Amino acid sequence: MKIKTSEFVISAVGPKQYPEDGFPEVALAGRSNVGKSSLINRLLLRKNLARTSSQPGKTQQLNYYRINDELFFVDVPGYGYARVSKTEREAWGKMIENYLRNREPLRLVILLVDLRHPPTALDVSMYEWLSHYDIPICVVGTKADKLSKNQLPKHAKQVRETLGMPKGQPLVLFSSETGMGRDELWSIIEQAAELTANSPQEPQNDPQESEDTE
Template identity: 50%
Template sequence: MEIKQAEFTTSAVLRSQYPTDNRVEIAFVGRSNVGKSSLINTLTNRRKLVKVSGTPGKTKLVNFFLINNEFYFVDLPGYGYAKVSKVEKESWGKVIETYLLKREQLKKIVLLVDCRHKPTEDDIIMYKWIKYYNYDTVVVATKIDKLKKSEIQRNLKVIKDTLGLQQDDQLLTFSSLKKLGKEELLQVMEETLTEAKD
């Protein structure tokens, strides 16, 4: 799949603010500073489609981007940023869970984890949420350019074991810096769109 067109559509907190045109949605979620904005920019070949913030935890809204005039990328708030109050963390959690609740247009969730670190408690909770709401998921280990090749496989096993990935879950690797894993992730998305049409 080639992304030729990508544009920001709307930001939302409430369900009533979500798009109502029933296009397929692919959502991205991960903890703050995992490289979510950079990954979406890399996939869409747009350097500034999603603002890459120097301050983690900036995204507090659900942001919708129309892709190829056909489907949406949905950027969910980053979680797990330590310097945020408990009340604010809970409000982000509600924003994410509100979106996940019975969103029929949502066909795939891309869960980003940092390949350099063991998944956090927040990552585990997020993965369990995705499974609880019965969504297809692909887990993407980001920032692989920061590891030696010999470390990557070992770290992927830690990610699999810590999250308790199921057999039908996909685990891909990605580097926004070197554009590694881009084609594989776009291929997964193309398959999702094809299945949604059937």
């Protein structure tokens, strides 16, 4: 994917605020601190378009990013952060469920899990929920650079088995630090969104991303 333009559009809290451009949408979901903002920045070759935070769970809206006037990334609030009140979690849950189940332009949900550890119970619940409603999923194992090459197959197998992923469903091993998995993930996104494939644009200098907490 050749990135010509990318911009933050809106932090939406309900359907009335969702963009009406009609572009396909790709949502990014995962627990707080799994690396969603860093992944967005690496995919778009931008250092700080999606801002990282020192406060896990800070993202409380659906953050829309428009790419090349043909696609939206939608950053979904992270789950699993204890300091967020039960009332807030319930409100976010309803907003997220409504979006994921009813948003017509949604073409794919990228579910991020930390490759270093087994998926959490919340990761499993999210995966099973998406699967139950036949929402297209691509699982991404983040922070792959923190593991050795010899460790990667074992941890990938662990993710597949814990989530109960069927054979053939994509699992992308990704690193926001090195760019590992970027081209593969863009290929999956382009196919899901039915975009014309382009060769990925190479950065002049690799952006150095900080650990994401969203």
